[in-house]
Amino acid sequence: MELKYIRSIYRFLRDTDIEEIEIEGKEGRIRIKRALSQGQVVSAVEEKKAVEREEEPEQRESRGKNIKVITSPMVGTFYRAPSPEAPPFVEIGSVVKQGQVLCIIEAMKIMNEVESEYGGRVVSILVENGQPVEYGEPLFHIEVGAG
Amino acid sequence: MELKYIRSIYRFLRDTDIEEIEIEGKEGRIRIKRALSQGQVVSAVEEKKAVEREEEPEQRESRGKNIKVITSPMVGTFYRAPSPEAPPFVEIGSVVKQGQVLCIIEAMKIMNEVESEYGGRVVSILVENGQPVEYGEPLFHIEVGAG
Amino acid sequence: MFNKILIANRGEIAVRIIRACKEMGIKSVAVYSEADRYALHTRLADGAICIGPAKATESYLNISSLISAIEVIDAEAVHPGYGFLAESHAFAEVCEKCGIKFIGPTSEVMRLMGNKIQAKKEAEKVRIPVLPWSNRGLSDEKDAIEVSKKIGFPVLIKAASGGGGRGMKLVHTQASLANAFNMAKMESLSAFGDGEVFIERYCELPRHIEIQIVADEHGNVIHLGERECSIQRRHQKIIEESPSPVVDERLRDRMGEAAIKLAKAIGYTNVGTVEFLMDRERNFYFMEMNTRIQVEHPVTEMVTGIDLVKEQIRIATGERLNIRQKDVRFKGHCIECRVNAEDPKTFVPSPGRIKELCLPGGPGVRVDTAIYCNYTIPSYYDNLIAKVIVHADTRIDAIHRMIRALDEFHIEGVKTNIPLLVRILKDHDFIAGNIDIDFLSRFS
Amino acid sequence: MFNKILIANRGEIAVRIIRACKEMGIKSVAVYSEADRYALHTRLADGAICIGPAKATESYLNISSLISAIEVIDAEAVHPGYGFLAESHAFAEVCEKCGIKFIGPTSEVMRLMGNKIQAKKEAEKVRIPVLPWSNRGLSDEKDAIEVSKKIGFPVLIKAASGGGGRGMKLVHTQASLANAFNMAKMESLSAFGDGEVFIERYCELPRHIEIQIVADEHGNVIHLGERECSIQRRHQKIIEESPSPVVDERLRDRMGEAAIKLAKAIGYTNVGTVEFLMDRERNFYFMEMNTRIQVEHPVTEMVTGIDLVKEQIRIATGERLNIRQKDVRFKGHCIECRVNAEDPKTFVPSPGRIKELCLPGGPGVRVDTAIYCNYTIPSYYDNLIAKVIVHADTRIDAIHRMIRALDEFHIEGVKTNIPLLVRILKDHDFIAGNIDIDFLSRFS
Numbered sequence A, B: 001m002e003l004k005y006i007r008s009i010y011r012f013l014r015d016t017d018i019e020e021i022e023i024e025g026k027e028g029r030i031r032i033k034r035a036l037s038q039g040q041v042v043s044a045v046e047e048k049k050a051v052e053r054e055e056e057p058e059q060r061e062s063r064g065k066n067i068k069v070i071t072s073p074m075v076g077t078f079y080r081a082p083s084p085e086a087p088p089f090v091e092i093g094s095v096v097k098q099g100q101v102l103c104i105i106e107a108m109k110i111m112n113e114v115e116s117e118y119g120g121r122v123v124s125i126l127v128e129n130g131q132p133v134e135y136g137e138p139l140f141h142i143e144v145g146a147g
Numbered sequence C, D: 001m002f003n004k005i006l007i008a009n010r011g012e013i014a015v016r017i018i019r020a021c022k023e024m025g026i027k028s029v030a031v032y033s034e035a036d037r038y039a040l041h042t043r044l045a046d047g048a049i050c051i052g053p054a055k056a057t058e059s060y061l062n063i064s065s066l067i068s069a070i071e072v073i074d075a076e077a078v079h080p081g082y083g084f085l086a087e088s089h090a091f092a093e094v095c096e097k098c099g100i101k102f103i104g105p106t107s108e109v110m111r112l113m114g115n116k117i118q119a120k121k122e123a124e125k126v127r128i129p130v131l132p133w134s135n136r137g138l139s140d141e142k143d144a145i146e147v148s149k150k151i152g153f154p155v156l157i158k159a160a161s162g163g164g165g166r167g168m169k170l171v172h173t174q175a176s177l178a179n180a181f182n183m184a185k186m187e188s189l190s191a192f193g194d195g196e197v198f199i200e201r202y203c204e205l206p207r208h209i210e211i212q213i214v215a216d217e218h219g220n221v222i223h224l225g226e227r228e229c230s231i232q233r234r235h236q237k238i239i240e241e242s243p244s245p246v247v248d249e250r251l252r253d254r255m256g257e258a259a260i261k262l263a264k265a266i267g268y269t270n271v272g273t274v275e276f277l278m279d280r281e282r283n284f285y286f287m288e289m290n291t292r293i294q295v296e297h298p299v300t301e302m303v304t305g306i307d308l309v310k311e312q313i314r315i316a317t318g319e320r321l322n323i324r325q326k327d328v329r330f331k332g333h334c335i336e337c338r339v340n341a342e343d344p345k346t347f348v349p350s351p352g353r354i355k356e357l358c359l360p361g362g363p364g365v366r367v368d369t370a371i372y373c374n375y376t377i378p379s380y381y382d383n384l385i386a387k388v389i390v391h392a393d394t395r396i397d398a399i400h401r402m403i404r405a406l407d408e409f410h411i412e413g414v415k416t417n418i419p420l421l422v423r424i425l426k427d428h429d430f431i432a433g434n435i436d437i438d439f440l441s442r443f444s
Helices: A003-014 A044-054 A057-062 B003-014 B044-054 B057-064 C011-024 C040-044 C063-073 C089-098 C107-114 C116-125 C141-151 C174-192 C249-266 C297-304 C308-316 C395-408 C418-425 C428-432 D011-024 D040-044 D063-073 D089-098 D107-114 D116-125 D141-151 D174-192 D249-266 D297-304 D308-316 D395-408 D418-425 D428-432
Strands: A018-025 A028-034 A067-071 A076-079 A101-107 A110-115 A120-125 A138-144 B018-025 B028-034 B067-071 B076-079 B101-107 B110-115 B120-125 B138-144 C004-007 C027-033 C047-052 C077-079 C155-159 C169-171 C197-201 C207-215 C221-233 C236-242 C270-278 C284-290 C333-340 C356-358 C365-369 C384-392 C410-412 D004-007 D027-033 D047-052 D077-079 D155-159 D169-171 D197-201 D207-215 D221-233 D236-242 D270-278 D284-290 D333-340 D356-358 D365-369 D384-392 D410-412
Touching: A003 A018, A003 B003, A003 B018, A003 B028, A076 C063, A101 A138, A101 C063, B003 B018, B076 D063, B101 B138, B101 D063, C004 C011, C004 C063, C011 C027, C011 C040, C011 C308, C011 C365, C011 C384, C011 D395, C027 C040, C027 C063, C040 C047, C047 C063, C063 C089, C077 C308, C089 C107, C107 C116, C107 C249, C107 C284, C116 C197, C116 C249, C116 C284, C141 C155, C141 C174, C141 C197, C155 C174, C169 C174, C174 C197, C207 C249, C207 C284, C207 C308, C221 C249, C221 C297, C236 C297, C236 C418, C249 C270, C249 C284, C270 C308, C297 C308, C297 C333, C297 C365, C297 C384, C333 C395, C333 C418, C365 D365, C384 C395, C395 C418, C395 C428, C395 D011, C418 C428, D004 D011, D004 D063, D011 D027, D011 D040, D011 D308, D011 D365, D011 D384, D027 D040, D027 D063, D040 D047, D047 D063, D063 D089, D077 D308, D089 D107, D107 D116, D107 D249, D107 D284, D116 D197, D116 D249, D116 D284, D141 D155, D141 D174, D141 D197, D155 D174, D169 D174, D174 D197, D207 D249, D207 D284, D207 D308, D221 D249, D221 D297, D236 D297, D236 D418, D249 D270, D249 D284, D270 D308, D297 D308, D297 D333, D297 D365, D297 D384, D333 D395, D333 D418, D384 D395, D395 D418, D395 D428, D418 D428
Parallel strands: C004 C027, C004 C077, C027 C047, D004 D027, D004 D077, D027 D047
Antiparallel strands: A018 A028, A018 B028, A067 A138, A076 A101, A101 A110, A120 A138, B018 B028, B067 B138, B076 B101, B101 B110, B120 B138, C155 C169, C155 C197, C207 C221, C207 C270, C221 C236, C236 C333, C270 C284, C333 C384, C356 C410, C365 C384, D155 D169, D155 D197, D207 D221, D207 D270, D221 D236, D236 D333, D270 D284, D333 D384, D356 D410, D365 D384
16 A cells, blocks of 8 residues: 555545544445544533433424524523413414514513514424523524425 | 555654554555544553653664563562673673573562573663663563574 | 522532532522533532523623522522622622522622721721721822821722722822822722722731631621631632631630621621731731632631531521530641642633543542533633642641642643642741732742 | 652552652652553652552562562552551561561561451450350361350351451351351361361341551550441441441440550550441450551541551651540541442442543542542452542431532443442431441342
8 A cells, every 4th residue: 555645545634623534445445433522522421411402303303404493592481472361472383474472581570572583484392381491492493484 | 564664654654643553455444543632532641651661762663673572570670790790691782592591680689580582682771780670671672583 | 498599600619509508408500601511510410500601791690590590490599609799789689679598698788898998987887907098988189199198108099899909009109199099990990880999008018817707697696717818819819728827816816806796787697708907916907808608718617617608508597506606616727729720820821621630639638629521611710620628737737738639630631820839838938827918929 | 757668559548658658758659560550559659660460469469579679669668558468467577577667567466466266365365355256266067066056056157367258157057067167168278278267156237346546666555436337248348437326435435445455465556456246235346456557547537637547657667656545536427438340239340441530529528549530440459449438527417428429429431339329328227327237238
């Protein structure tokens, strides 16, 4: 095997985050191992949490289509309607415009309306009415442009 | 496989961040493992020690030729001669037979003769006369079959 | 006893409070910013809630976020730790209004002691010595010159809402006073939103010695002796110890009584610290009062055997103190070193990922930290990464133990001030106890 | 004082001794096998010397290697730790002959106490209670039957050179005696190279309670109270505490006096432990004496404030004890848990690389360990990886603190017995102090 060939492979590797590569030849076999960002060398606990919090099926799925996530802008209690008697702002399948109110987050007795950042169709509602939500918690999935 | 080829590979590796390489030949197989920053799972202390203790230039070089290392079989004091007046058992360049005495390790007032496991030529003596040695410490390099 | 406490802080102090809660059978809920998702306090608490982005003003300093978090998780009380909102009377007041127990004194007492002018006046009322001063906030340069002449140069200009040395100016001559006065006012205004300043006599080479007090809500107040905190860099303490090399039992009693007198006069509750300056003749002068748990509280815990964080929680539930002053015993000597992630020479902060970590252990060593191997220290917050605390029979034994402990402290990936700490501990003057608040500025 | 000490051990006890040396200004030299090149004791000592391959018989148990190491590094003394050669009178004797100070009692005393028959006889001489026994080694089955009839069944057959339960057999009836007797002899011969056995009355559900003694080389002996070590698995202690829930001041004095009497009678020097069995009526019976530092020594250190390893070194230099019996104070309650790398259910050892590690810390917690993140636990040695020691005012506070500490102990890569330890600490009988040496065998 010529050094020239190895060198050319290495030149390619240099600008990547590839940590390990195996090649076999005659058009068979290749194995690439990447060193992903430092955040991923994290502890099992972290990984577990990451899975719990971020790798929810809905979200993973959402990456495929043009689906956006609306997250909570604050800590508070999630309400789907302006009052217990009123109908919910939106349901699954509702078509919403950008700026349309999706829900209310109550924080310190103040009702904060959460508006949609996108126009599209509500494909999932991720929190039950009346449940506490934390900052950044996903609330809705909107399929952008749909409807 | 020619030493020249290995040397050229090694010279190339020296200027890269490649940590491990496997090559197979006949245009098949190559495996490269790079040491990316967070891939350095080994502690710095370990690395340092590893360098200090095991990657001594003599030893690294010895891998190329058919050179074997004679290590100390025990903790003790290293003596090159049977008595202060006597000449050393061997010098650099001495040709030795398998089983020939190379030095003495004194432990608990007992003189323990260290015999060569190989026939060949003494290419280096790694410890000064009268110095303490630990278990497994390299004492001599023997170029096997030489002489 | 409380069922659930929210901890409105991060880092080692949040971990410290979680530990106390766990041992008391109280559920603890951590709050975290997006940068602290994998922080130890987030992992160790019984629950954790994200309150905002990395920036402290939008998370750990965001009062409405915190109150909302307390409400949604249904906590009965909040522990503010130190730093962030720990001395915010506004936060304490909101808690009071919302029926949330703030673990600390009342917002009224916090407001009073938060103003250095008011605090000094309170101290004078109960005849605690203070350095000669202007007796009020000063409005203009002329006023300042008049006052300074009376007090005698050099003088120190200080901010009424000050802390951490900001808005503080040392003035040696009348000529430079006007300029310094205006700068102090400006600095003070920009740092604290309050431009009020006052002037006091400058004390040469003083020691910083503080008294820990504990006060229940039924008028019982005790003190737990002093902490010597003279080893400071830019008004940030880095080594604290108890007892002080210069405080004997009699002096301790006198300082302790002064602190108790002040606490009783203002109706102080929960734990607090009365800070004094001490001159070379061992006269002490009231400086200010900190209305919260201090970073260096373990020093007092180790020599008295009293768990201050548990006391805070017990007091907040309305319990009476179960220790009387005469039952307080001081045993051995304790030193704390603050390990900061910073360059030991340039003091530039050094956040980053910890690749290797071996913390000190063994007899007489306590480590309060929130770091672990593979943890990434975020760049948004304080660079204190660990407190190494040692206890031994005598001061010299404690110094040897601390050197041993710091020698064991192995960390890779970030720089720390450990080399500086070790040099101080081996310094002849430090060992002899010849220290004052300018020690470190003379130290090469 | 010594200038340089060689530490003839590994793991946490080697680290413990290195710490004492560093604090005393003594140079420490570690020995290590090829498997321990990256071990913490190798890294922390001032020097380190490789003494052989991984197998303990060729390294840590190799007397000539150790002596040679001591000679080439020019150490004046050797600390044997516990385990390995710590109770080898042969090693101590070689040290004595070579003019090396063995930090422990004389080889003669070690030989005497190493033989359980001799030890019991010594105890009887000074009228310390022992369980009824054969009063001598037994040669054959007939002899054993005669003796057992006199003592009354059930009886326990024990090895004269025994330890760790090997060569020990419980016999309920005469019918099974002969068989058990011969098995005990065989086991004993193969384990200790000595087939001598004796018989004693079996004590039902006893507690294991031991007394720590400290003796200088001038005839002064004091005791430092008891340790309750009844929580054992196959004669291996896993939880130890002091004080014992059943020992009051009077009983402590009586047991302590008995231990001191024995130590004085045999000319004991350095630290040592006199082990007793205690029946349900709180009668205590001498069992054996350990002529070394114990794994559980921190328990005594925490309640008395006395550093036992430093005492060992001071005594070995010929210093007199500087503590008198009446100055010994017992403060609070201490519990130690031994964390082993093993499956918590099957108890199969679990060596391997530690991928994640977060050790407990904070107030009242001490960790003695030699592990660190990314360290690989070798499979050649003991599976004790850490001792978690807590101190608190009362026993229940200590239990809560220990549960909190074990809860924080986060380790990935190897299995540990932590889940079992936590279950024991939460057990109703354990909390009530209803424990005996069979506690764990009943525990599901």
